[in-house]
Amino acid sequence: MxxxxxxxxxxxxxxxxxxxxxxxxxxxxxxxxxxxxxxxxxxxxxxxxxxxxxxxxxxxxxxxxxxxxxxxxxxxxxxxxxxxxxxxxxxxxxxxxxxxxxxIEPGAQAACQTTRRKHIGVIATESTTNNQAYQKAILELMPDARVQAQACSLFVALAEEGWHQGELVEQIIAKCLSPLLEKNGVEEQLDTLVLGCTHFPTLSAAIATVVGESVTLVDSAAxxxxxxxxxxxxxxxxxxxxxxxxxxxxxxxxxxxxxxxxxxxxxxxxxxxxxxxxxxxxxxxxxx
Incomplete structure (x- = not known):
């Protein structure tokens, strides 16, 4: 204590x-x-x-x-x-x-508790992605998880300019997330996405629209x-x-x-x- x-x-x-x-x-x-x-x-x-x-x-x-x-x-x-x-x-x-x-640790824990197929995506800034902090934290909790990380630094600018929703914002998000959303079979599909930057929760509605209902967002802030x-x-x-x-x-x-x-x-x-x-x-x- x-x-x-x-x-x-x-x-x-x-x-x-x-x-x-x-x-x-x-x-x-x-x-x-x-x-x-x-x-x-x-x-x-x-x-x-x-x-x-x-x-x-x-x-x-x-x-x-x-x-x-x-x-x-x-x-x-x-x-x-x-x-x-x-x-x-x-x-x-x-x-x-x-x-x-x-x-990071709370976000990783929530992702492991949320995922259904142990296929987790992480979006963050380039430095956080390169540091692999989320990947390491998730794999420590769930060693057999498949973790894909994508740098989305452009989202920071969108958030700070107040561009949170709308067709243009969704197009930018879709372009940035395309490497994570490529689907081969059902088992290959992402089912959980960690918002690994504190700017990103402001874009959660637009991100949810892009990734669809099959992907659950994990807000590291919450x-x-x-x-x-x-x-x-x-x-x-x-x-x-x-x-x-x-x-x-x-x-x-x-x-x-x-x-x-x-x-x-x-x-x-x-x-x-x-x-x-x-x-x-x-x-x-x-x-x-």
């Missing part, structure tokens, strides 16, 4: 991402844990993480957690697939006294929220308050742009004045 005093149960859950995509995880967390206080940090000065080295991503992630710790947190959620793949184990070792969860709730319950860290939790936004650059683009991801409008600009460089990693 995590060593947190009763008075600290009202401490916030810290959530971080390289930018705005992690807001889909924040939506899911608010739905699953409406009375929890949440602090969201978007490292917008250094987005995207996908083009950075593993060493840099680990350093960025550790600085993000240190910045969140300054806001009094009881748990950390890595709402970024790249950081989850490259920095989760590092952060768990650096901060053993608090739960640190990523988005599955992560369920995993966070279960972990907090196990650690006796759930907030006992009966009122809606507070929500704070931090960014490392461009609060106005963050608030504007966030409207494509978050269920509520965010006022630019409510987004706090911080200098994350002040929160050096432990070995610096």
């Amino acid at each position: 995590t060593d947190v005093h009763t008075g600290e149960l009202e401490a916030a859950i810290g959530v971080f991402d390289s930018g705005v995509g992690g807001l889909t995880v924040l939506n899911a967390l608010r739905e699953a844990l409406p009375n929890e206080n949440l602090v969201y940090l978007g490292d917008t000065a250094r987005v995207p993480y996908g083009t950075k080295s593993a060493v840099s991503v680990m350093r960025y992630a550790e600085q993000a957690v240190r910045a969140l710790q300054a806001r009094r947190i009881k748990a950390v959620v890595i709402a970024c697939n790249t950081a989850s793949a490259m920095a989760l184990e590092h952060l768990q070792k650096c901060y053993p006294s608090i739960p640190v969860l990523g988005v 599955t992560t929220a369920k995993a966070v709730k279960a972990r907090l319950a196990d650690e006796h860290l759930l907030n006992p308050q009966l009122v809606a939790g507070q929500l704070n936004f931090l960014v490392t650059d461009g609060p106005e742009r963050f608030a504007r683009v966030a409207n494509n991801f978050f269920n509520e409008a965010i006022a630019p004045a409510s987004v706090e600009l911080i200098d994350i460089q002040h929160f050096s990693a432990a070995d610096e």
Whole structure:
């Protein structure tokens, strides 16, 4: 059990991402844990993480957690697939006294529970696909699964521009997913598709239209929220308050742009004045 005093149960859950995509995880967390206080940090000065080295991503992630710790947190959620793949184990070792969860393992577990024919597809950014984090996590849970991954980086641009549905969007999605949807026989057909980027849930309706009813979508944001709730319950860290939790936004650059683009991801409008600009460089990693 995590060593947190009763008075600290009202401490916030810290959530971080390289930018705005992690807001889909924040939506899911608010739905699953409406009375929890949440602090969201978007490292917008250094987005995207996908083009950075593993060493840099680990350093960025550790600085993000240190910045969140300054806001009094009881748990950390890595709402970024790249950081989850490259920095989760590092952060768990650096901060053993608090739960640190990523988005990949919950998504992999949900995919294995969902699949009917053990044929699972994963769509993500190029860096996450090349890292093979989802493939490894799924095969560790289900060694005889067939896992196909497809990089769909263009979906990030669609999501950020607010192009979530429509004929043109579906045409682009169909083109990008065509390698996964090629069908020979029934046994060869994909039956489960993991949305392996936090931007992608905003496109879920259009993706579902393209892949058809025979393919079940797994939203890593929703599955992560369920995993966070279960972990907090196990650690006796759930907030006992009966009122809606507070929500704070931090960014490392461009609060106005963050608030504007966030409207494509978050269920509520965010006022630019409510987004706090911080200098994350002040929160050096432990070995610096």
